[in-house]
Amino acid sequence: MTTTMARILRELSEQIVEQEQNKHNDCESQRPKNLITPLVSSLNKQANDEQISSSLIQTEIFDEVLMAITAGTETTSKALSWFMFYMSKHPRVQQRIKQDLKEHDLVMGDNAHSSSLSIETLESLVYYDCVT
Known part of the structure; x- marks a missing residue:
């Protein structure tokens, strides 16, 4: 992956996590609707723990988001295939x-x-x- 693409994906994952943190602060009691919500919740809880470096946790979350963005293509195609099949039935x-x-x-x-x-x-x- 080129450095430009890596930078763009990193910025995108940072934006996604930041948006989810803002949503999380607004409505903590709601059921998670996506993969990112529990990760951000974990980040918020662990950032309060002085023994854990929040920057390390944040980096891990960015990596998870990046993985979801790049690795999710086959999963998405399968989910859409099943959705179309279900709709046809x-x-x-x-x-x-x-x-x-x-x-x-x-x-x-x-x-x-x-x-x-x-x-x-x-x-x-x-x-x-x-x-x-």
């Missing part, structure tokens, strides 16, 4: 997800325009979140 669920996407203006129609996708929009897709 359950047309009512497929229709409900499509309705959820239409309500948030995320389905491209004849008039080729749609809302831009954001984290907030994704989090508002309640039915989709339940299925995935």
